[in-house]
Amino acid sequence: MSRVVIVGGGAAGLELASLLGRSVEPHDEIILVEGETHHYWKPRFHEIAAGTFDNDLDTLCYFSHGARNGYRHFQARMTDINREEKLLQVYKPNGETDTLAYDYLVIAIGAISNDFATKGAKEHCLFLDTPQQARDSWQQISSLLRSGGQRTINIVGAGATGLELAAELAKVNGNLSQNAYAAKLTINLIEAADRVLPSGPLKMSQEALLRLEKFQINVMLNTRIASVDQQGMTTSDGLNLDADIQFWAAGIKAPDWLNNIGGLESNHANQLIVKQTLVTTLDSHIFSLGDCAAIPQADGSMVPPKAQAANRAAVHLAKNLKGLMQGKELTPFVYKDGGMVVSIGHNYAISTMMNDRLILKGRLVRRLYDTIFRLHQKTVSGLFTMSRLIISKRLKCIFKPN
Template identity: 50%
Template sequence: MSKIVVVGGGAAGLELVTRLGRSGLHSVVLVEPATHHLWKPRLHEIAAGTFDNELDSLSYAQHSACVGYRYVQAAMTGLDRQAKTIRLDRSVDGQQQMQYDYLVIAVGAVSNDFKTPGVSEHCLFLDSAAQAQQAWERVNTLLRSGQQQEVVIVGAGATGVELAAELAKVNRQLSRYQQATSLTVTLVEASDRVLPASPVCMSEKVQRELENQGVTVLTGVRVHEAEHGYLVTSEGARFKGDLMVWAAGIKCADWLAGLDGLATNRINQIQVDVTLQSVTDSDIFVLGDSAECPQPDGTFVPPRAQAANQAAAHLAHQFYRLAKGATLQPFVFRDGGMVVALGHSYAVGTLMQGKLILRGRFVRNLYDTIFRLHQRVLFGWGRVTALVVLKRVKYLLNPYYKGNI
């Protein structure tokens, strides 16, 4: 029985250990510093105070006991490929090293500040649940102020767009609760349109909806510097921001570039071949945003949640093939389209490789279904159905967002 150590409990890592744990063919260990899993595409809801921690988060300790893998609350800090060990940031069973037969790295990506001066000191990021919770605490403080507050979001990718729409929804709810506070939400994008990686017609529909919701959208504006309470553009204009969130671009953590000689690219992604094995070491696999994985058409797998989910399912099957002595098959990403949520009742999505654009409440329900499919892998349909019913009842009984404002 091989020992498989999976580093990172995001969508890819958690789905992988779930599938491997249930198979019983391997000894599986998940190394993850957090205590609870939250689906990364929904971190903007945590930041806006609209996420349901009770029903939509998962305890690694409880889940591991139910599924059959071992959960170790620690972070990976180093690698020794010759000894086949990883170093941890704390002692586990009296040691700070852990042996593996196969290592899977699935630690995701973080926001890329492009070394813009002042950004790390004055802007918030949404790379983890802890950072999203920090953002919510700041938002909650603004909501209690009784004054007009300026929120500036840099980066009009999916995260920036969804956060802007969620905060605009919260702002509209303030009048229902008779609050004097109001939020002015501004979305800043260096490209000439929002969602620059999506079809143009989708970008246009998303921008129109954001503006209908009261969001100020500024495209073709590049941030040159961040100061306390202000963002400075390359043209010298200054935007006031009582809360400033940076959601522009991605890269992988710097420590990935120093892992005992593993080949990485310019944004610290580990280079893998079509079987998801590191080009440097065939006993090391990489999933999700951490991997630069080539495709037959010469492109690379995009850093999206559906790609991570597909890779996790594929790799779980490949470990089954390894156990049976079969050769590994290549991973081919199948693009199922893109859905961007603009509040709790509206979304815009693309299907058929951008040839079909859909929008409205139905597409928002599709966005929720994607999350439920992720939960289905973790829990099974029975519990997912119960969660959906409980959430609907709770939604009818509770206010729209949490916090006593």
């Protein structure tokens, strides 16, 4: 009998728990350690914050899902690792501490935004790193929209998260334009680089900028934030940007508490350093994947922090762990980038394909963006459940009142 403990119920952790739970022998035990009760797909956190997310059809209860898919949900958060005794130390919602024994441990807690130690950012900005933060953001935005008058929202970081949030809020603002009591939003999207989507191809950045300008979003490039206070932000050039709500979505890193946890090797971004087989460099019984792991490739490159990378790593590690429990050797994880899809508003998206040589855009590409989420649902719940959810979603869109 082997016990596999997976920490983190995001895209990587949940998919791994689901795949293992349905495929290992009955005497093996799969435990998913996650502090939340429900799973939300992180690339859609901006929809939660903007109030356009469908909680009924696009969330998943870990407890009931685990019972159907062969794993157990243990509601807690990891605090430390005792590698000598193979014990995971956790903190439970009732305030108690506990330990979980493991034979194999997988850390898949994802990443958080990097505020680069900017003065006041932690205290005065909203972040979209957890479902709770996204829900709290919607509560503040909802109150702001109901307050009337002219209001301003600052968003730092024009990568995928910041750009998608800005566009989604602009769409909500447009939908409420006929409501005389709703606030009118001015949205500032602030980026230190010289273009939006700085990690994507130039043509994609240009197309995204045109769409943002069509939404009347104020895009501020080559602009660094020096400090943040309750009233707004100050740039490195001394410009004051007052705002009612402020978001920080620039850069990513693993949480600070993960740095050297249990004596494991980590990098400057707090990511656990792993081999190409996804096993940590200092412990053959501990694995890591997703945004919290620094995963090398044979050519010396690193796997990028993308949802598709987390999905593929989860599928690979599920096969590897199942084989390992049967006495087989680990195989290396080889990642092939399938391109990039960014949602710009609820009915529009931009995508790159063919090694960034082809740029697609429009409403149909938005359907491709939704398909990526549906493939995630297929992995965790199966084809039949995914199909039912798609049909239910379409029917709901047709029959629900505006």
